[in-house]
Amino acid sequence: xxxxxxxxxxxxxxxxxxxxxxxxxxxxxxxxxxxxxxxxxxxxxxxxxxxxxxxxxxxxxxxxxxxxxxxxxxxxxxxxxxxxxxxxxxxxxxxxxxxxxxxxxxxxxxxxxxxxxxxxxxxxxxxxxxxxxxxxxxxxxxxxxxxxxxxxxxxxxxxxxxxxxxxxxxxxxxxxxxxxxxxxxxxxxxxxxxxxxxxxxxxxxxxxxxxxxxxxxxxxxxxxxxxxxxxxxxxxxxxxxxxxxxxxxxxxxxxxxxxxxxxxxxxxxxxxxxxxxxxxxxxxxxxxxxxxxxxxxxxxxxxxxxxxxxxxxxxxxxxxxxxxxxxxxxxxxxxxxxxxxxxxxxxxxxxxxxxxxxxxxxxxxxxxxxxxxxxxxxxxxxxxxxxxxxxxxxxxxxxxxxxxxxxxxxxxxxxx
Amino acid sequence: xxxxxxxxxxxxxxxxxxxxxxxxxxxxxxxxxxxxxxxxxxxxxxxxxxxxxxxxxxxxxxxxxxxxxxxxxxxxxxxxxxxxxxxxxxxxxxxxxxxxxxxxxxxxxxxxxxxxxxxxxxxxxxxxxxxxxxxxxxxxxxxxxxxxxxxxxxxxxxxxxxxxxxxxxxxxxxxxxxxxxxxxxxxxxxxxxxxxxxxxxxxxxxxxxxxxxxxxxxxxxxxxxxxxxxxxxxxxxxxxxxxxxxxxxxxxxxxxxxxxxxxxxxxxxxxxxxxxxxxxxxxxxxxxxxxxxxxxxxxxxxxxxxxxxxxxxxxxxxxxxxxxxxxxxxxxxxxxxxxxxxxxxxxxxxxxxxxxxxxxxxxxxxxxxxxxxxxxxxxxxxxxxxxxxxxxxxxxxxxxxxxxxxxxxxxxxxxx
Numbered sequence: 001x002x003x004x005x006x007x008x009x010x011x012x013x014x015x016x017x018x019x020x021x022x023x024x025x026x027x028x029x030x031x032x033x034x035x036x037x038x039x040x041x042x043x044x045x046x047x048x049x050x051x052x053x054x055x056x057x058x059x060x061x062x063x064x065x066x067x068x069x070x071x072x073x074x075x076x077x078x079x080x081x082x083x084x085x086x087x088x089x090x091x092x093x094x095x096x097x098x099x100x101x102x103x104x105x106x107x108x109x110x111x112x113x114x115x116x117x118x119x120x121x122x123x124x125x126x127x128x129x130x131x132x133x134x135x136x137x138x139x140x141x142x143x144x145x146x147x148x149x150x151x152x153x154x155x156x157x158x159x160x161x162x163x164x165x166x167x168x169x170x171x172x173x174x175x176x177x178x179x180x181x182x183x184x185x186x187x188x189x190x191x192x193x194x195x196x197x198x199x200x201x202x203x204x205x206x207x208x209x210x211x212x213x214x215x216x217x218x219x220x221x222x223x224x225x226x227x228x229x230x231x232x233x234x235x236x237x238x239x240x241x242x243x244x245x246x247x248x249x250x251x252x253x254x255x256x257x258x259x260x261x262x263x264x265x266x267x268x269x270x271x272x273x274x275x276x277x278x279x280x281x282x283x284x285x286x287x288x289x290x291x292x293x294x295x296x297x298x299x300x301x302x303x304x305x306x307x308x309x310x311x312x313x314x315x316x317x318x319x320x321x322x323x324x325x326x327x328x329x330x331x332x333x334x335x336x337x338x339x340x341x342x343x344x345x346x347x348x349x350x351x352x353x354x355x356x357x358x359x360x361x362x363x364x365x366x367x368x369x370x371x372x373x374x375x376x377x378x379x380x381x382x383x384x385x386x387x388x389x390x391x392x393x394x395x396x397x398x399x400x401x402x403x404x405x406x407x408x409x410x411x412x413x414x415x416x
Numbered sequence: 417x418x419x420x421x422x423x424x425x426x427x428x429x430x431x432x433x434x435x436x437x438x439x440x441x442x443x444x445x446x447x448x449x450x451x452x453x454x455x456x457x458x459x460x461x462x463x464x465x466x467x468x469x470x471x472x473x474x475x476x477x478x479x480x481x482x483x484x485x486x487x488x489x490x491x492x493x494x495x496x497x498x499x500x501x502x503x504x505x506x507x508x509x510x511x512x513x514x515x516x517x518x519x520x521x522x523x524x525x526x527x528x529x530x531x532x533x534x535x536x537x538x539x540x541x542x543x544x545x546x547x548x549x550x551x552x553x554x555x556x557x558x559x560x561x562x563x564x565x566x567x568x569x570x571x572x573x574x575x576x577x578x579x580x581x582x583x584x585x586x587x588x589x590x591x592x593x594x595x596x597x598x599x600x601x602x603x604x605x606x607x608x609x610x611x612x613x614x615x616x617x618x619x620x621x622x623x624x625x626x627x628x629x630x631x632x633x634x635x636x637x638x639x640x641x642x643x644x645x646x647x648x649x650x651x652x653x654x655x656x657x658x659x660x661x662x663x664x665x666x667x668x669x670x671x672x673x674x675x676x677x678x679x680x681x682x683x684x685x686x687x688x689x690x691x692x693x694x695x696x697x698x699x700x701x702x703x704x705x706x707x708x709x710x711x712x713x714x715x716x717x718x719x720x721x722x723x724x725x726x727x728x729x730x731x732x733x734x735x736x737x738x739x740x741x742x743x744x745x746x747x748x749x750x751x752x753x754x755x756x757x758x759x760x761x762x763x764x765x766x767x768x769x770x771x772x773x774x775x776x777x778x779x780x781x782x783x784x785x786x787x788x789x790x791x792x793x794x795x796x797x798x799x800x801x802x803x804x805x806x807x808x809x810x811x812x813x814x815x816x817x818x819x820x821x822x823x824x825x826x827x828x829x830x831x832x
């Protein structure tokens with residue numbers, strides 16, 4: 001077992017050991033948030049033919065060449081084309097057709113004038129301005145061409161992608177399946193959320209946030225409860241987790257005398273590959289692999305350490321299983337709002353708030369950085385990277401910040 | 417009915433007309449993504465007493481004052497305190513106790529030395545360095561104090577917040593209920609995803625992306641299918657939608673002859689309050705309210721226009737219903753990668769890709785900005801705001817970009 005890896009060494013090791021999961025075929029809506037395991041090719045042109053982008057009148061642009069408000073041009077409206085319909089015949093020189101958004105532009109017409117820009121009088125429509133050839137006409141195949149790959153394997157299915165797949169008539173889609181994540185915790189001091197917390201017992205809150213985080217990411221959490229600090233209890237819990245794609249055990253894989261996890265893992269065919277990452281919070285982190293497949297993450301018990309090691313190591317591994325190509329935390333550049341110091345030898349992930357100041361982001365710490373202070377996570381917008389060998393950062397230094405949440409910079413104001 | 421509002425006027429109008437929905441009490445896990453309708457107060461101190469942050473030995477710091485590697489200090493280990501346990505008696509001067517992470521620090525001790533920094537020999541433990549008073553001790557109430565509000569009303573429940581609620585023993589929680597959103601589309605050219613698309617028929621793809629987007633936001637979509645272009649079909653579809661908190665109709669509320677929506681809405685007790693927003697894409701957007709409650713959004717039929725007006729107007733309204741305090745799109749500042757021109761009089765939302773270049777973001781357009789080109793949405797990271805009265809933006813201009821997705825800037829690299 002290796003000891004004391006850098007964050008990058010640990011990340012690379014884990015990503016190298018993580019398999020992409022097999023593909024499954026799911027219903028379009030069920031695939032939301034999952035990642036395409038196939039490239040998707042358009043079976044036809046979209047739009048299928050030249051069509052109108054507006055409600056208005058189809059014309060030949062040349063017929064309106066001299067039109068202005070003094071001398072409007074009047075054309076007879078000879079037929080109408082509805083969306084989903086088709087033109088009765090080609091449009092002849094000097095004619096116009098009523099046309100609706102999405103309707104095919106009749107042969108012989110080359111432009112559409114918006115209804116708002118015309119005036120109707122019986123069967124005649126009056127135009128008071130010329131129109132450019134092609135105006136308000138969407139060309140056949142403008143959006144997608146038959147035979148063209150429009151979504152590549154590795155694309156995450158969000159709302160826009162679901163819309164594209166629907167437009168191609170794809171109601172079933174091949175995606176990497178969601179990882180099943182067994183979540184375990186252990187410790188005689190821990191109780192469930194409905195348990196008795198008199199004395200020094202505390203709720204196993206890590207389990208709850210880990211279950212929630214898996215759901216947010218689109219993985220399938222299986223919560224296996226709290227084991228006691230004895231080998232039988234730990235073993236039966238891990239046995240229940242066998243077959244999961246990933247086991248996340250909070251607390252338990254430490255150097256403490258009360259650690260019964262390592263021998264149990266060995267007995268069950270799991271080799272611990274490394275222990276200890278040069279980071280804070282989160283140093284006592286362990287990673288292992290079952291010979292039968294499946295990876296094991298041993299997270300520290302402190303809530304903040306558990307959360308940070310999950311984000312740094314478990315999340316990228318789950319995203320890779322799900323088929324993602326970019327698995328690491330999003331980052332941005334910020335200016336540090338206060339001076340910070342630490343000892344060299346560990347990379348610190350400093351919980352910070354981010355506030356926009358014109359073109360820049362200002363990062364300020366959430367205060368007490370103790371790894372027990374769970375509230376600091378609620379207040380944090382990001383994790384500032386205080387590099388391994390650095391000992392001091394000045395106020396105003398340019399720092400890299402991992403962004404914790406998609407919604408952290410929700411706006412207060414609409415656009416002007 | 418008002419006409420031709422600016423984006424800000426339309427946004428303010430809609431937000432003013434949107435109610436926050438009532439609270440409901442849900443199970444902790446079910447509340448993920450919902451927004452607290454109550455402030456949550458801690459019923460006790462957390463941690464409940466001074467406790468150890470490490471596996472190691474509890475000591476009096478004064479006993480190790482002179483310790484170094486040449487002259488280590490040895491102390492007898494007189495008892496052990498496990499997490500969830502308690503000390504048999506106070507620690508006396510010159511004694512130490514074995515202690516585990518989370519265990520209460522015995523009276524008489526004031527610091528914890530990590531196991532890795534000690535050497536054990538029978539019942540004696542040797543320390544080769546002094547320790548600071550309070551080292552590795554978490555003070556009672558350090559995380560949360562009894563009676564203190566730890567989460568305020570309006571907080572969105574993510575994984576960290578779920579962990580905090582669990583730690584307080586809260587398995588049920590009061591949140592604003594999820595809005596029920598009826599999604600309607602209409603047009604004789606539209607078919608469902610499994611329908612026959614020969615000729616100029618197309619799939620009602622807007623419906624699918626709107627359903628997906630509602631799910632992503634935590635709202636409850638109710639998809640009511642496609643109505644025909646006749647008053648009876650439109651009316652029966654809207655009747656099915658009555659009682660929803662929000663109706664989103666894609667296409668249908670336009671100036672076209674085939675528009676049967678406005679009279680139907682009036683008949684059902686809905687007043688259209690405004691039509692037309694000075695923006696592109698998305699000009700033919702309508703908003704109305706039922707006298708019985710419930711808001712109606714009439715989106716343009718073009719996929720891009722529908723998507724953009726949903727993001728600009730429907731999303732903030734749904735977030736307000738759900739209890740959010742910041743409802744608008746997140747924005748960042750970017751440098752424009754190419755020159756752009758337009759006519760004054762409409763605000764343009766330009767689909768752009770965002771690429772980080774050191775400290776800056778570079779925004780480049782996704783190409784064809786036709787409102788029919790759905791693929792441009794798949795490729796877009798954000799919507800660049802090209803202000804109402806501006807006619808030209810130079811390459812290199814500083815521009816405001818609304819960020820479309822939480823995951824758009826997923827990282828390729830782990831931290832160093």
